[in-house]
Amino acid sequence: MEIVLSLAIGILAASGIWLLLRPRTFQVIVGLCLLSYSVNLFIFAMGRLTLAQPPIMPKGGFIDPALYADPLPQALVLTAIVISFATTALFLVVMMASRGVTGTDHVDGKESEE
Amino acid sequence: MSAHHLIVAPILIPFVAGALMLLYDDRQRKAKVAISVGSTVALLLVAAELLVGSKGNAASGGNDIGFYLLGDWAVPFGIALVIDRLSALMLLLTALLAIPTVLYASAGWHRQGKHFHSLFQFLLMGLNGAFLTGDLFNLFVFFEVLLAASYGLLLHGSGQLRIRAGLHYIAINLAASLLFLIGVSLIYGVTGTLNMAHLARIVPTLAEADLPILHTGAALLGIAFLVKAGIWPLSFWLPTAYMAGAAPVAAMFAIMTKVGVYVILRVSMLLFGPAAAASAGFGSGVLIAGGMATVAFGLLGVLASQGLGRMTANMVLISSGTVLGVVGFALAGGGPEMLGGALYYLVSSTLATGALFLLIEPMSREEGGIAAMLALTADAYGLDEAEEDEPEVGLAIPGTLTVLGLSFGACVLALAGLPPLSGFIGKIAMLAPLLAAPGFDPLLGWAFLSLLFLAGFATLIGLVRIGIQTFWATDGSVPKVLALEIAPVLGLIALLVTLTVRAEDTLRYMQATARALHEPAIYADGVFAAPRVTEGSAAP
Numbered sequence: 001m002e003i004v005l006s007l008a009i010g011i012l013a014a015s016g017i018w019l020l021l022r023p024r025t026f027q028v029i030v031g032l033c034l035l036s037y038s039v040n041l042f043i044f045a046m047g048r049l050t051l052a053q054p055p056i057m058p059k060g061g062f063i064d065p066a067l068y069a070d071p072l073p074q075a076l077v078l079t080a081i082v083i084s085f086a087t088t089a090l091f092l093v094v095m096m097a098s099r100g101v102t103g104t105d106h107v108d109g110k111e112s113e114e
Numbered sequence: 115m116s117a118h119h120l121i122v123a124p125i126l127i128p129f130v131a132g133a134l135m136l137l138y139d140d141r142q143r144k145a146k147v148a149i150s151v152g153s154t155v156a157l158l159l160v161a162a163e164l165l166v167g168s169k170g171n172a173a174s175g176g177n178d179i180g181f182y183l184l185g186d187w188a189v190p191f192g193i194a195l196v197i198d199r200l201s202a203l204m205l206l207l208t209a210l211l212a213i214p215t216v217l218y219a220s221a222g223w224h225r226q227g228k229h230f231h232s233l234f235q236f237l238l239m240g241l242n243g244a245f246l247t248g249d250l251f252n253l254f255v256f257f258e259v260l261l262a263a264s265y266g267l268l269l270h271g272s273g274q275l276r277i278r279a280g281l282h283y284i285a286i287n288l289a290a291s292l293l294f295l296i297g298v299s300l301i302y303g304v305t306g307t308l309n310m311a312h313l314a315r316i317v318p319t320l321a322e323a324d325l326p327i328l329h330t331g332a333a334l335l336g337i338a339f340l341v342k343a344g345i346w347p348l349s350f351w352l353p354t355a356y357m358a359g360a361a362p363v364a365a366m367f368a369i370m371t372k373v374g375v376y377v378i379l380r381v382s383m384l385l386f387g388p389a390a391a392a393s394a395g396f397g398s399g400v401l402i403a404g405g406m407a408t409v410a411f412g413l414l415g416v417l418a419s420q421g422l423g424r425m426t427a428n429m430v431l432i433s434s435g436t437v438l439g440v441v442g443f444a445l446a447g448g449g450p451e452m453l454g455g456a457l458y459y460l461v462s463s464t465l466a467t468g469a470l471f472l473l474i475e476p477m478s479r480e481e482g483g484i485a486a487m488l489a490l491t492a493d494a495y496g497l498d499e500a501e502e503d504e505p506e507v508g509l510a511i512p513g514t515l516t517v518l519g520l521s522f523g524a525c526v527l528a529l530a531g532l533p534p535l536s537g538f539i540g541k542i543a544m545l546a547p548l549l550a551a552p553g554f555d556p557l558l559g560w561a562f563l564s565l566l567f568l569a570g571f572a573t574l575i576g577l578v579r580i581g582i583q584t585f586w587a588t589d590g591s592v593p594k595v596l597a598l599e600i601a602p603v604l605g606l607i608a609l610l611v612t613l614t615v616r617a618e619d620t621l622r623y624m625q626a627t628a629r630a631l632h633e634p635a636i637y638a639d640g641v642f643a644a645p646r647v648t649e650g651s652a653a654p
Contacts, residue, residue: 020289025281032288039292039299046303073299076251080295083258087291090265091284097269098277107285109278 012038047073132235179640196248214602279358294338300331311641343374356427405439454625455543
């Protein structure tokens with residue numbers, strides 16, 4: 001499972017960075033989305049990988065914490081997803097404004113002269 | 115140790131004020147200005163009270179760590195707001211910069227787009243939250259609040275230049291936020307906590323094998339903040355973004371780089387201070403080198419700039435690079451004196467760059483560009499009819515230029531670090547201990563000193579050139595400047611003068627702050643001593 005997850009994070013991050021460095025705004029925003037997916041998976045992995053273990057403990061008595069998933073990274077991921085969703089939406093609006101004002105989808109607002 | 119509800123007020127006041135203003139239509143400007151100014155004045159009062167409180171008394175050794183447990187969880191588990199000398203200082207600086215900026219904006223800039231005052235209040239909320247929080251992830255949340263507000267503010271007034279600069283600014287900050295998250299999660303993976311006070315306790319006890327991961331996490335976190343602080347080579351976005359922003363926005367952005375500096379200072383002194391054993395001084399080399407490179411880059415930028423806007427943005431870089439460099443020296447064991455001087459310099463240069471950003475537009479108004487544009491946008495929006503006339507003040511013709519010129523001159527003195535204003539005192543207070551500090555190559559100290567003086571010299575050349583163009587080489591037409599526009603600038607300059615006259619008192623406060631930063635145990639013990647309101651299992 002570790003190798004699958006790390007490969008997934010790596011491929012997502014690599015594609016994200018490549019797209020982020022491209023000159024078209026659409027590529028940049030897709031790149032940012034892919035990067036944020038990989039970061040979210042990464043945060044999740046930092047709480048150690050567990051299979052089919054609940055993050056919430058039942059009430060009362062001593063419980064072996066090793067039998068439970070770490071709830072904190074899950075909460076962090078949730079927050080991070082919400083925030084990156086909102087900021088990406090904001091970025092999309094600015095992108096569209098830029099497209100409307102400059103008439104091009106190049107990130108510099110003008111086509112590069114070859 | 116103290117816990118009172120005042121600590122959460124710097125976050126709640128702008129939040130409530132900003133939300134309240136969303137309910138009003140944008141045409142109700144008088145009400146909005148009143149709420150906005152009221153909120154910032156309240157912030158100033160609260161910050162002053164917190165600052166006095168954080169001085170503590172003789173029993174607490176002059177350091178009082180205030181705290182506010184959100185949700186009343188016991189300390190390492192829940193999120194705590196922490197106020198100490200440094201946080202209180204930054205809160206006060208924010209409020210002092212915010213009041214003139216809001217007043218200036220109410221002279222006309224706030225008409226250029228929608229919801230200026232709400233966005234401004236949310237920016238303040240994010241800033242104050244970032245200064246207050248004692249938790250790394252909560253810091254991320256407040257950073258996003260302030261960034262989201264700053265995206266809106268940077269685009270305030272619209273126009274092609276702003277949209278293009280905004281696009282780059284947002285893309286860079288989104289990428290930096292992702293690095294922030296990676297850094298935070300790495301640190302959590304190693305230490306199992308995100309509470310800064312808890313981290314300060316855990317880091318010295320970490321196993322050797324875990325240190326590389328911790329350092330990687332801290333370095334990624336550092337990159338995210340250094341992007342905000344504008345360290346070279348992560349600073350190429352900064353001059354364009356600051357230049358493109360509307361005048362009051364740019365003035366408030368003067369403190370945004372300082373948020374990055376603040377977090378670097380806070381986290382590195384807590385985690386990698388002298389007590390951190392194997393990790394002590396981590397990153398100090400990068401900060402010194404990066405700080406010096408930033409100053410050099412800013413220096414060249416100042417000399418190369420044609421307009422005052424870009425020049426001032428480069429001065430922001432110089433100021434931020436200087437403080438970062440000194441933080442690096444202090445982290446490497448340079449002692450608290452120079453750090454105290456750097457804090458003084460930080461306050462002085464932030465206020466001075468803020469004042470200069472506010473001066474840009476009135477000074478260049480005679481060229482007709484922005485004044486004409488202001489009138490044009492007002493026409494386009496069709497907003498002007500319902501309003502009363504602006505409170506215009508018919509300053510006499512020589513009066514306008516004299517006031518502008520004197521204000522500009524004061525900014526030049528403060529930024530170039532010439533006596534008698536506070537920039538000079540700040541530089542002396544930083545550099546004298548640096549040269550006297552043992553354990554450094556004296557060459558490094560002298561290199562830093564000469565770089566700073568070169569930067570001051572470049573600032574002088576650049577600003578004097580602009581001053582000559584504006585004040586001596588004008589042909590006739592004198593700009594009409596409203597009293598409401600020049601009063602904030604004069605207020606900021608009065609603050610600089612106060613800072614100079616009361617230099618001994620302020621420096622004493624800064625030195626005590628720097629000493630407290632050198633002893634992370636004060637912070638950590640203070641936070642851990644925080645008692646809950648309801649003890650034990652009172653909660654259902």
